[in-house]
Amino acid sequence: MWTPNRRARPAWAKIRLIVLHSTGGSFASAISWLMNKASQVSAHYVVSRAGAVKKLAPLSDVTWHAGKAEWRGETRVNDISVGIEMEHIDGRQDWPAKQVAAVVALIGALRAVYGPLPVTSHAYVARPRGRKVDPVGCPWAEVPPPTEV
Ligand SMILES: [Zn+2]
Numbered sequence: 001m002w003t004p005n006r007r008a009r010p011a012w013a014k015i016r017l018i019v020l021h022s023t024g025g026s027f028a029s030a031i032s033w034l035m036n037k038a039s040q041v042s043a044h045y046v047v048s049r050a051g052a053v054k055k056l057a058p059l060s061d062v063t064w065h066a067g068k069a070e071w072r073g074e075t076r077v078n079d080i081s082v083g084i085e086m087e088h089i090d091g092r093q094d095w096p097a098k099q100v101a102a103v104v105a106l107i108g109a110l111r112a113v114y115g116p117l118p119v120t121s122h123a124y125v126a127r128p129r130g131r132k133v134d135p136v137g138c139p140w141a142e143v144p145p146p147t148e149v
Pocket of ligand 1: 134
């Protein structure tokens with residue numbers, strides 16, 4: 001079952017970017033929240049600390065993860081991106097190797113289909129700057145470039 005918080009990706013919008021997030025809570029609670037119509041938020045994937053990957057929407061749909069945001073002058077960031085939520089409580093948890101490996105594999109699979117998509121953080125694209133800080137302490141050195149964070 002897909003999240004109700006999605007809509008068809010507009011015809012003009014090609015996937016050009018991957019945006020990484022922290023859930024701020026457990027894997028199960030994040031999925032529950034992102035699947036709840038009342039939340040009005042979503043992402044394409046949630047990756048657990050153990051490395052499990054849950055897909056919540058097809059890539060042909062836009063998910064609602066970036067909020068007010070901008071990337072290279074484009075303010076419709078959700079329309080051009082894939083959103084990946086990582087089970088992580090900012091400032092209170094480490095980044096398990098299994099989780100990082102699962103995220104890196106997912107990025108690799110997406111790039112195999114869509115080309116060398118840059119990877120960025122919610123903190124980098126959120127507007128006004130400082131509105132979001134996630135994912136805090138993400139081990140960017142382990143994420144193959146290009147990254148913009
Ligand atoms: Zn976020």
